[in-house]
Amino acid sequence: MTPRAHRVVSRRGETADTWTLALEPLPGEELPLFAPGQFGMLYAFGVGEIPISVSGASTALDPLRCTVRSVGSVSAALCATAPGDVVGLRGPFGSRWPLAEATAGDVVIVAGGLGLAPLRPAIHHVLAHRNEYGRVIVCYGGRSADELLFMSELEVWRGRFDLDIDVIVDIAGPDWHGKVGVVTKLVELAAFDPDRTFALLCGPEVMLRFGALTLRKRGVPVERCYISMERNMHCAIAQCGHCQFGPKFICREGPVQRYDEVEPWLKIGEL
Amino acid sequence: MNVIVQSELGPGATVIVDRSALDSLLAAIAAQGYHVVGPTVGDGAIVYGDVSSSAELPVGWSDEQDGGTYRLRRRDDQAVFGYAVGPQSWKQFLHPPNLRLWRARRGEDGTGLEILEEPTPSPRYAFIGVRSCELHAIAIQDQVFLPGAHPDRAYAARREDILLVAVNCGEPGGTCFCVSMDTGPKASSGYDLALTEVLDGERHHFVVEVGTDRGALVLADVPHRAAHDADLAAAAEVTAGAVARMGREMPAVDLRALLLANYEHPRWDDVAERCLTCGNCTMVCPTCFCTSVEDTADLAGDEAERWRRWDSCFSLSFSHLTGGDARSSSRSRYRQWMTHKLATWVDQFGTSGCVGCGRCITWCPVGIDITEEVSAILSNPTPSADAT
Numbered sequence: 066m067t068p069r070a071h072r073v074v075s076r077r078g079e080t081a082d083t084w085t086l087a088l089e090p091l092p093g094e095e096l097p098l099f100a101p102g103q104f105g106m107l108y109a110f111g112v113g114e115i116p117i118s119v120s121g122a123s124t125a126l127d128p129l130r131c132t133v134r135s136v137g138s139v140s141a142a143l144c145a146t147a148p149g150d151v152v153g154l155r156g157p158f159g160s161r162w163p164l165a166e167a168t169a170g171d172v173v174i175v176a177g178g179l180g181l182a183p184l185r186p187a188i189h190h191v192l193a194h195r196n197e198y199g200r201v202i203v204c205y206g207g208r209s210a211d212e213l214l215f216m217s218e219l220e221v222w223r224g225r226f227d228l229d230i231d232v233i234v235d236i237a238g239p240d241w242h243g244k245v246g247v248v249t250k251l252v253e254l255a256a257f258d259p260d261r262t263f264a265l266l267c268g269p270e271v272m273l274r275f276g277a278l279t280l281r282k283r284g285v286p287v288e289r290c291y292i293s294m295e296r297n298m299h300c301a302i303a304q305c306g307h308c309q310f311g312p313k314f315i316c317r318e319g320p321v322q323r324y325d326e327v328e329p330w331l332k333i334g335e336l
Numbered sequence: 337m338n339v340i341v342q343s344e345l346g347p348g349a350t351v352i353v354d355r356s357a358l359d360s361l362l363a364a365i366a367a368q369g370y371h372v373v374g375p376t377v378g379d380g381a382i383v384y385g386d387v388s389s390s391a392e393l394p395v396g397w398s399d400e401q402d403g404g405t406y407r408l409r410r411r412d413d414q415a416v417f418g419y420a421v422g423p424q425s426w427k428q429f430l431h432p433p434n435l436r437l438w439r440a441r442r443g444e445d446g447t448g449l450e451i452l453e454e455p456t457p458s459p460r461y462a463f464i465g466v467r468s469c470e471l472h473a474i475a476i477q478d479q480v481f482l483p484g485a486h487p488d489r490a491y492a493a494r495r496e497d498i499l500l501v502a503v504n505c506g507e508p509g510g511t512c513f514c515v516s517m518d519t520g521p522k523a524s525s526g527y528d529l530a531l532t533e534v535l536d537g538e539r540h541h542f543v544v545e546v547g548t549d550r551g552a553l554v555l556a557d558v559p560h561r562a563a564h565d566a567d568l569a570a571a572a573e574v575t576a577g578a579v580a581r582m583g584r585e586m587p588a589v590d591l592r593a594l595l596l597a598n599y600e601h602p603r604w605d606d607v608a609e610r611c612l613t614c615g616n617c618t619m620v621c622p623t624c625f626c627t628s629v630e631d632t633a634d635l636a637g638d639e640a641e642r643w644r645r646w647d648s649c650f651s652l653s654f655s656h657l658t659g660g661d662a663r664s665s666s667r668s669r670y671r672q673w674m675t676h677k678l679a680t681w682v683d684q685f686g687t688s689g690c691v692g693c694g695r696c697i698t699w700c701p702v703g704i705d706i707t708e709e710v711s712a713i714l715s716n717p718t719p720s721a722d723a724t
Contacts, residue, residue: 066486067438070449110440110449111633111640136658151449153440269659297656299629302486306626306647307654309676312683333599335668 066302068108068153069094073146074128079214083134083179084144085120088154096129097154101186102162102293102321106301107131108153109142116298116316117143118182119157120215122189132182132214158301160321162187162265163291170261171199173285175276177206177248177268181214183293183320184267188222195227202255203230206248206272210234210241229255248272249279259284266324267293274331277324290324311336345552348545351560352567353531355540358390358416361501364557365462370499373429374464375422380408382422384429387464394419401509401583401694403703414540417465417533420509421693425622426463426470427477430494433646437490437629440640456489462499466527468520469512469691471502473622475526479685480625499550502527506574508582511694513707516586519691521578529555532571543571584694584707587714591688594714595679599671603712608667610702615648617696617704618673623689626654649673674706 071088079085090096099105099119108114115137121130135144146152164187172191176184191201203222207213213232222230231251233244244250248268262285266276273292280290296308296315308315311330313322330336345351353361366372366388374387377394387393398419400407411418441450466474474495481491505514505521514520523530528551531542543563546552618624628647633640647654649672655662663669681689690706697705 067451067453068449070451108631110442111631111637113631114629114642134658149447151447153449153451295657296662297654299627303484304481304486304488304625305628306649307628309649309672309680312680314684335663335665336599336672 066155068106068114068155069097070151071129071154073148073150073152075148076146079132079216080212082136082144083132083214085130085132086143086146086152087121087128087130088152089128091151097157099129099157099186100161101164101190102183103157103159104183104301104320105131105154105156105158106298107133107143108155109139109146110151110153112142113139114153114155114299115139115143116158116295116301118179120182120185122186127189132179134179155301158316159319162190162293162321163263164190167263168194168197169199170263171257172201173252173255173257173262173264173280174201174203175248175252175264175266175268175272175280176204177272178208178212179214180266180268180272180293181205184265185215185218187265192225192228199261200257201228202257203228204248204251204255205230205232206251206268207232207234209236210238210243231255247275249275252276252279252283257283262289264290265293266290270294270331277328287325287328288323291321292324292327293320294322294327295320345546345555347548347552349552350543350545350563350568351555352563353542353544353555353558353560355416355542357559358542361554361558362387362389362464364554365464365499365501367557368499368554369460370462371459372462372464375417375419377408381406382408382419384422384424384426390416393417393465398507399509401511401698403511403697403705404700405510405703406698413535415507415533415535417503417531418507418535420505420507420512421467421470421695423620423695423699425620425693425695426466426474427622427625429459429461429463430474430498431477431481431491431625435490435644437642437644440642442638446638454490456493458493458497460497460499461494462501464501465503466500466523467503467505467693468523469514469517469693470622471500471523471526472517472519472691473693474500476623476685476687476689476691477625479687499554500527500529500547501551502530502547504530504532504571504575505578506533508578509694509698510583511697511705512582512692513584513586513694514692515579515582516584516588516707517688517690517692522575527551532574534567534570534574536570543567584692584697584705586690586692586707587711589714591710592679592682594710594717595675598713598718599675601713601718603709603716604667604671606712607670607704607709608665610704611650611666611670612701613650613652613666613669614701615650616699616701618648618650619646620695620699621677622691622693622695623677624648628654649676674709677706678710
């Protein structure tokens, strides 16, 4: 599979090291359709290719967006692109958030740090089909206030009456007057009906485990908790072997997986 | 001079080809446009290379294999296939160690991205002397690269028009355990022709089983004669001898269940003390398929290439994540390799990933033996209360 050229239409700084690129295919090319939760492989010319969270569904209303944290040579090159530059994109790959299954019930979204990026298309989908869902709760935790993504959008969501969103940070600076602690605190406080709740979680693995544990304590069965996982990936089509997690290829069976199907494997260190 | 006896040559037929007609067989294969590759002696080992006559095959050679040990030795006869598998496997031809996947150009305005996909010609290989374990290994890699929404173009092109001339084993190596894995020593399917070398005093010939029409087509141009019951019995004796002389044995238990229940077994710490995480076992394994891609650019930044190279789950970078390597200890990396090979492979592809060829044992610089590691876990399994 070869990358297809896409033009960077805009680039927005989210945090000191994280950028969101809006992409569009070159004229005459079709827009790839990423379902919420699916990922793409983004290629910086001559530098390399990495799996990237798709943070903007490729719909008519919202362009295709990828959120990238600059941590290595490829992500740094991608974050340094300017509008008009061309990058390569392969995808969509992997599984999706269970948004069809979750209808008629409450939706609890639990995100940690950069983990909000692949959940953003799910939130957009739920808001675009608001009447199909019950309560919608977003619990977002970050290490500190300046590591929170989509700040202006968080504020817009905060102003809606059909969405309960709360944000918490581990380490508060003098300019943070919100909640302090871990994101599971927000899950403990959130108002939802566990008997008809679907939970979608993305963040560091320790957050996924404790998030699912808290949801279970609140009465949400693990079969209705879904997590999105990260692993090293080179091919994204289950042929390079890098993303193996026990019997699963995270690029194919994941990144979104039902929690009860991965829980036994998450308990094994260094799997 | 042999007389060509016309007989019904189709799948299922068995005929005799004399040793003296082996060159005729190689010539007939080449005449059909195949690129003939077979075992040769090189670098002190049996290695695969271009073959145009039987004199280039390892005639009169055998090998001695044990954990961390491989030596060629002279035979006291002129057997053509009297050795076990060497360090190489056919995967180097079907799944090359280094492969350019595509090249890219910036395009005229300097900001574009034009991908030039690498052509994938079919080399039309004929593999000579493919052992039963290796036929199974090829079938296993087929399951990795061919099914699904994104079959690997490079593998499919190399695999497509291949001619597989199998050789049933009469001389297993000291580290072989195909009998335990039910993958040999006699080829059961997946070949175009299968040869059994019968060498008995003055008598030196091959009992040839035809597997496909393609195999029959090749054989039609080769002097051959009808096989009698005594010939079939002699051939059966050859593989029966190999069964009796298998160097190693894998415990006959449900390996998947055993390993899945023992992720935290202390034996992993024990093997980690010995394992150098060099990755030799993965390089010589005929089924290990893992790769990494490497993107490069010229100095001007106008042209770029993507290469795919064999990689190994024993390397630290293999599982690298920004937050840390998923498998930082050698314990976890050996465990990943062995549990994948024998257990989770079954979940992924429906079969074991091990064919019992013994290469990982022979070529391990410290002689770690996968059958011994399984036996150690089996003899003292994790109490179920402690299991994951």
